Amino acid sequence: MRSVYRVAQVRSAESALMATLPAGTLMQRAAAGLARRCAVTLRGQGGVYASRVVLLVGPGDNGGDALFAGAMLARQGVQVGALLGDPDRAHAEGLAALRGAGGRVLADWPKRIDLVVDGLLGIGATGALRGTALTLAEQLAERTPRPVVIAVDVPSGVGVDTGDVPGTAIHADVTVAFGCLKPAHVVGPAAVLAGQVELVDIGIVPHLVGDPALRVADTADIAAWWPHPGPVSDKYTRGVVGVATGSAGYPGAALLSLSGALAGPAGLVRYAGSAHEIVVPAHPSVIAAPRMAEAGRVQAWVCGSGLGTDDRAAAEVRGVLAAPVPALLDADAITLLVDGSMSSELRSRDAPTVLTPHDREYARLAGADPGADRVAAAQKLASWTRSVVLLKGDRTVVAGPSGEAWVNPTGTPALATGGTGDVLSGLLGSLLAAGLPAIRAAVVAAYIHGLAGRIAATSGPVTAVDVAAALRPAIASLTRTPTGTAPVRPT
Numbered sequence: 001m002r003s004v005y006r007v008a009q010v011r012s013a014e015s016a017l018m019a020t021l022p023a024g025t026l027m028q029r030a031a032a033g034l035a036r037r038c039a040v041t042l043r044g045q046g047g048v049y050a051s052r053v054v055l056l057v058g059p060g061d062n063g064g065d066a067l068f069a070g071a072m073l074a075r076q077g078v079q080v081g082a083l084l085g086d087p088d089r090a091h092a093e094g095l096a097a098l099r100g101a102g103g104r105v106l107a108d109w110p111k112r113i114d115l116v117v118d119g120l121l122g123i124g125a126t127g128a129l130r131g132t133a134l135t136l137a138e139q140l141a142e143r144t145p146r147p148v149v150i151a152v153d154v155p156s157g158v159g160v161d162t163g164d165v166p167g168t169a170i171h172a173d174v175t176v177a178f179g180c181l182k183p184a185h186v187v188g189p190a191a192v193l194a195g196q197v198e199l200v201d202i203g204i205v206p207h208l209v210g211d212p213a214l215r216v217a218d219t220a221d222i223a224a225w226w227p228h229p230g231p232v233s234d235k236y237t238r239g240v241v242g243v244a245t246g247s248a249g250y251p252g253a254a255l256l257s258l259s260g261a262l263a264g265p266a267g268l269v270r271y272a273g274s275a276h277e278i279v280v281p282a283h284p285s286v287i288a289a290p291r292m293a294e295a296g297r298v299q300a301w302v303c304g305s306g307l308g309t310d311d312r313a314a315a316e317v318r319g320v321l322a323a324p325v326p327a328l329l330d331a332d333a334i335t336l337l338v339d340g341s342m343s344s345e346l347r348s349r350d351a352p353t354v355l356t357p358h359d360r361e362y363a364r365l366a367g368a369d370p371g372a373d374r375v376a377a378a379q380k381l382a383s384w385t386r387s388v389v390l391l392k393g394d395r396t397v398v399a400g401p402s403g404e405a406w407v408n409p410t411g412t413p414a415l416a417t418g419g420t421g422d423v424l425s426g427l428l429g430s431l432l433a434a435g436l437p438a439i440r441a442a443v444v445a446a447y448i449h450g451l452a453g454r455i456a457a458t459s460g461p462v463t464a465v466d467v468a469a470a471l472r473p474a475i476a477s478l479t480r481t482p483t484g485t486a487p488v489r490p491t
């Protein structure tokens, strides 16, 4: 598991550590890690000696890191040139070190570039890129062929604490993050611009205070949390999941959510709904009934997709809300919550509730788009509804009513196709029925669903049926890979 911290937490940890060290020590640690990573890239492109590196240098310490790393590379025979965003405010000692090692300040972009180091802005950034920093970022974006870019701490132009991208920003191949992960490395569009994130330990971790802003699970966590049957398990002790989705008009939603539920750890899957005659030929192990009241006992309900929004559907959602077991509400069930007529039933539930909105469903329910800070948006809805909220996206966010938040690292654009959400809700319901705490069930389901999307995408364009079929190999891969496939590797 990786913990992600906000800028204020990083700043106070850095201050606490700096008070115990000679001046400049942290910047030297950061620059050394950055220079090492740059050398790895240059070696991979044909060699370090005589390669050409351009530093983009901003007015703060982020630019200082780039200048000191440039000096280290210059001493290894690299031709290093610096483009200064604000010549009067460039880090003076860093600039002297670069010049002393044979590096130069450039008046313009050179023709040949093997690597660009983005040291325009780090954790001191506010708002969209502006001034010369913006001009340099725009000029970089226009270059063809596009040079390889390594960002210093964060890609310039991103919202470090939110992961939003308010304007032009640098698109990095690699981001060398100092000390710990920040939200921009893992969430929102910023996470895509960060590329491969590599952590350099500069010693601040023991000084980080307070709960992390976010957590990211890795394969080892998911493997440890996945419930397995024991020698005395039976189909009932493993948990029974009830699926109230689809309808005679939309039987596909029922079939897809059932395929997700059947891949999960529950021992039995029951179906309740008007597609009951259709689901059994497709999934013979499912026990089907026309209504919830006739479905038999379950340890969790999944309700919503393809249900419709008529009186019958509303009665089913009320029935699920009244049931004393964990409940997942998706799609049409979320729509039925929008008018507020079921708010008190929702907010007063004793058993856990999970809501799985995409952005448009979120906007209908919360009254506004998730906006720039997707984590805060999910936390707000979780707190108001007293539910776990799984806000779908390329980096799906999971937030609990107490404020705990997770981001899923396995997402893929391949999942952006109709019906994949139904597969996710079935799988998540099965994890709830197997007894996982709601927030953990949501984190595990999002992770496995993302892996399945990636596996399905290896054979070409993906449908929800392909994602459902890939759930089993995704789950099997947990036991084959004892430690992480997280997107972050320490250097």
Ligand SMILES: NC(=O)C1=CN([C@@H]2O[C@H](COP(=O)(O)OP(=O)(O)OC[C@H]3O[C@@H](n4cnc5c(N)ncnc54)[C@H](O)[C@@H]3O)[C@@H](O)[C@H]2O)[C@@H](O)CC1
Pocket: 014, 015, 018, 026, 027, 028, 030, 058, 059, 060, 061, 062, 063, 065, 120, 121, 122, 123, 124, 125, 126, 127, 128, 129, 130, 131, 133, 134, 152, 153, 154, 178, 202
């Ligand atoms: N504080 C520390 O102990 C350490 C800091 N380090 C580096 O220092 C960085 C933070 O340095 P700073 O606090 O100096 O901040 P930055 O280097 O991010 O620069 C902030 C300055 O950039 C300008 N600026 C802010 N937003 C802008 C925008 N949108 N467009 C154009 N200009 C903008 C402002 O003049 C602001 O003062 C970290 O990200 C990291 O790279 C590392 O050297 C490790 C140690």
